[in-house]
Amino acid sequence: MTEILAAARPLIALVGRPNVGKSTLFNRIAGRRMAIVEDEPGVTRDRNYADCEWDHRAISVVDTGGFEPGAPAEHAPDRLMRQVREQAQLAVDEAAAVVLVVDGRAGLTEVDRSVAGLLRRAGKRLFVAVNKMDSGGTEAEAPLSDFYELGFGEVFPVSAEHDRGVGELLDAIVAELQVPRTPAPEELTPLDEREEGEEGEEGGRAPDPDAPIRLAIIGRPNVGKSTFVNALLGEQRFVVSAVAGTTRDSIDSEITYKDRKFVVTDTAGIRRKRSIAQKVELYSVVRAMRSIDEAEVVACLLDASEAGVEQDARLLGLVAEKSKVLICVVNKWDLAEAEEATQAWYRKELAKRLPFISFAPMIFTSAKTGKNVAKVLDTAARLVQQSRARFPTPALNDLLENVQRAHPAPLARGKPVKLYYMAQVGYAPPTFAIQCNRPEAISGDYKRFLENRMREAFGLEVPIRFLFKERRRARRRGKPSA
Known part of the structure; x- marks a missing residue:
């Protein structure tokens, strides 16, 4: 399992x-x-x-x-x-x-x-x-x-x-x-080899470019989620209160921005377990979790006065585990600036405490004043384009060859580990199958190194996945199969 x-x-x-x-x-x-x-x-x-x-x-x-x-x-x-x-x-x-x-x-x-x-x-x-x-x-x-x-x-x-x-x-x-079967890596077909519109095993059909972008606004209670959504919509669509836990359910609202459609979901605040006492709050947690599942982009609101506290780490870990496109939105930045805080300090603190989401863009906003709120929509549209993108197989293999030439995979028990071929096999998140001689011998450190090189080469700020599979040896001519 x-x-x-x-x-x-x-x-x-x-x-x-x-x-x-x-x-x-x-x-x-x-x-x-x-x-x-x-x-x-x-x-x-x-x-x-x-x-x-x-x-x-x-x-x-x-x-x-x-x-x-x-x-x-x-x-x-x-x-x-x-x-x-x-x-x-x-x-x-x-x-x-x-x-x-x-x-x-x-x-x-x-x-x-x-x-x-x-x-x-x-x-x-x-x-x-x-x-x-x-x-x-x-x-x-x-x-x-x-x-x-x-x-x-x-x-x-x-x-x-x-x-x-x-x-x-x-x-x-x-x-x-009737849960559909998830294909094994050897069954995945490179996107380059599929017919136009053909349904793929890993990434499904090619995304509809006109489909609305589903954006979930999440965060622990009282970080200003409903105020933030109100600023996005330009109206008092939601009840806003300084009392933690006002939003009891996840609510969808449609918005058009720069000719692009979004479905914005305002979710209830997610607390630590010992903080949840009422049934209605328990229900809020259930709905917020499901909203993350249904979203294409997740904007996690953080409090500018606290960088990477335990509740934020747990919530961001859930988003990362589900490979959702992530935007870190540091809210109430107007109050932090009044205390002479700097963006450089906040970025450094968050990277130190939450290194697993270092690839995600960070936006400093004030939902109260509206500063940089619309920038979240611009960023979401840009990241969705990355998440839905196709990467040509020749470019991927050029990168793979250059990476191995500059930094080969470490030896495993004295034997070389070789990566032969890479192709994209899925969207959202971009998923890449890599043929190699010893999949089990590739260390976590080398996988992270390869991921970082991919991000540098293609400017990626979205989650990416690698599927390592062993290359089957071709049967020699004239030799009967065993």
């Missing part, structure tokens, strides 16, 4: 009462330890997302929380029921499929039945994962027949802890959702 970067992934929500193993199952599907897992109910307070791949099919998974501990004992059952139902409803609103996770040791409970009833009425694709079936059926485990009472159809016994049955569950989900 390896991570990949792709768009338009179906979202799968894991729902259930506390302490049934949702976070463990989430970590198992994501392929890495992302959610906090403890043997106590109520640990997960916020949605936790991951983009991942199963059987060459791109999906997203969200781990939903249970309840907040600390409720008065006499009201604990009612509070538990209410909060679990709210969590389930929240997931249902956004998910393409919902997995009800239940505890195979504890058996079917009234809370399970209540959540199942809510899910049935929602009309979503539903699956039951009976977790903690660690020993293949013992007296400590409830019989599977009990869970068929929920009426969801097939029931999937799993052990998230020991990775049993998870594959069968995911097979059923991607089959039901």
